[in-house]
Amino acid sequence: MLIAAAGLLGGLVLWAVGLHTIQDSRPLTGAWALLPMGVMAGLETLRRTAPRTTVVVGTLTLVADQFTSGSLATVLMFTDIMYAAVLYGTPAAARRIPWTTALVTVAVPIGLVSWIPRTDVLLVGVFTGLISFGPATTGALVRNHRDAAEAARLRAEQTALLAEMDRRQAVLAERARMARELHDMVANHLSAIAIHSTAALSLDDEATTRDALSVIRVNSVEGLAEMRRLIGLLRDNGPDGGPDGGPDGGPDGGPDSGTDGGPDSGTDGGAGNKTGPAAAPTLRALDTLLAQARTNGASSGLGFALDDLRQDNALALPTPVELAAYRIVQESLTNALKHAAPGTVTVRLACTAGALTVRVSSPLGDRPGPRAPGSGAGLIGMRERVALLDGEFEAGPVTTGDGTTIWLVRAELPVAEGSGTA
Template identity: 40%
Template sequence: MWLREFARTRLRRTPLPLRDLRLAVGFFAGCLILYVVGGPRVMGGEIPVWQAVLPVLVLCGSTAFRSTAPGRAVLVGTVTVSVEAAASGGLGPVLIYTDLLYAAALYGAPRLCRALQFGTVAATMAATVVFLFIGDRSEGVTTGLIVALLLISPVWTGVLIRNHKEQADAERQRAAQINRLAELDRKAVLQTERTRMARELHDLVANHLSAIAIHSSAVLSLQGARGAGEEKPDEPDGDDPVLRALAVIRENSVQGLAEMRRMVVLLRSDRAVDDDWDRPQLNALPSLVEQARPAADAAALTLVTEFPESFPEVSSVIEVTAYRIVQEALTNCLKHAAAGRVRIRCETGAEELLLCVDSPLGRPDGRERQQRPGAPPTAGAGAGLAGMAERAALVGGVFDAGPDRTAPGRWRVRAVLPLDRNS
């Protein structure tokens, strides 16, 4: 188990040349230990020490290049083992040579791999035939098995591992190609859906907003034409609440049309969502509150803001999320809140952005401000809180809305948006 874990964690992280160098040093140390422990012919003086150590040095030097130059390494190893076998026939050089054969079959060119397969088989058959003619049959068969174990076995093991690696690489490339094709299909489907959404927004919602803007402008123009000649049609009499409400309706519908056009352009483009398009910003929160003041005055609501002197630079995702949450919270206040004070607070810190909108809990009659008695509920009622919660969750923030426990009779909307995760 520990050997397998070591091979999976350590050896795979080590570059091949450095791994080969370590292997060569290990082979050399092992051969020296083998000669010291079980080499009486060397230690006793029958074979000079240099004659036993020199082939090991040459083979270990070839091992250092077993993966970078496998052809030359196995060629040098073949010549060295052949000369050493004719001279002394030590076991250590033969074991090192089997590793050179394995590395040549694994890392060498395809032509070298095929040559080693046929060459080792031919060498094994030739050695078997020679020993059959020289000695008896049993000795020839035994010698052939030993030669096959030393020559054919490492080569075919390297070929087997090589085939598995090539198959794994092919499957990996095929999987990467499939992922690229799937990503292209996903982008095509996403772009098609965005185009369809843009078309629906342009054909349905934008048309209704245009009709609202046109009709409100027409009523204001007729009233202006009936009044004094110096009075501008776009500036209705401030004493008439109906005309003031029409002016607010026209202004908000025109602004909604502008935002709708930007959204349609964004959906039809292939730009990323973090592109610098004309998006809401934090420094636009005061103007958002000012736009809601006429409607708030008509509903007997007093808007009180607590904004920092200067808004910090945050990511576009946080700016859009904060702007939309405050916008939706103000809309809910105008629809549901009772007469009183509405407090809009924004605090910025080093790691988070705090948004808080608290208002009177609700009208005494329990009806929405803009809903006629007996009329059906407004379409999309209840979706505002869910939308604000989803926007906060998408950026990793926290959102809660409900009656304020510290101030009875008040409704509080609170959102905390992190800045470090969305920079």
């Protein structure tokens, strides 16, 4: 509306002072020049909402203006309409109008020269290019810049959205990893504590109670050590491993910040956590793990055996595979302590066809004595660990050849370097 008002007002001023674009005689003189000017000013109000209509009507209005004395305001408003038709029109119109005006700019002087053999008529072609091809080309350039800026903005928004999605997925993956580590590191000790504390409460026997309390204390200390190692990994406060840099990981950095001042496990008053967070466990520690399970499962009539069928059990495996295999065995032994019937729990390791196979079988059936409750998170954690390594996992009851039923956990982990993630 401002452009239309300014164009109309300027045209009226030019007409009032007698400035016209055409000086020779025309069929329509005088106030007739105001009619095309008014129409062009009205078209300016539609330049964005109906660009194709305004450029067609504006072209016809400009042609009609040639039969009057003409007005510079009419010509200037036409150039703005041509510019707006390219800038606000459809993409097809934005491509066609510059080419069309270029052809008109070339065709007009050629036609005039062939009709009127005078060189000065070439100026008409220049004038035609200035009021049509020039504005159309300018509109195309501005439109291309705007489209490029909009595309860049959309790409930036998509990049930010993808980055946020990646961040959320990374946070969820890290939380799941921490949940698996926490469950696998502590559940074994807490299960033993639950079973033996129940036995101590249900059996009125001093020797049984003392044995149960001994197992409870050992598992409490070891569970606390595992928790402190996990906290050290999460805090990552350097080699001291303590929350405030103390030499033994205790709350005040003192020499005896453990639970009772004893020497065991480095968490209750011994040397402490002087070496920082412990390294990831490997399959070499399975003997220790089974020895602990034998101690915890003796009262339930459980025995534990390791059958390592690997040709070279000292062969180094990828760290993620070693950790996953160790945690699967650890969780399987924990589940056996909770639910297995009296008998022998067998852990079997084998390397075949580029994969490490972990197989843990335990007797299935009724068992005497107390049981520790289970939540099912252990099986979920094992399945997730195997999935991260692109392996195969199965767990469930299996009937053997002699008709007995066992609970079998089987995991096949690729051992090729770079397979899967930790």
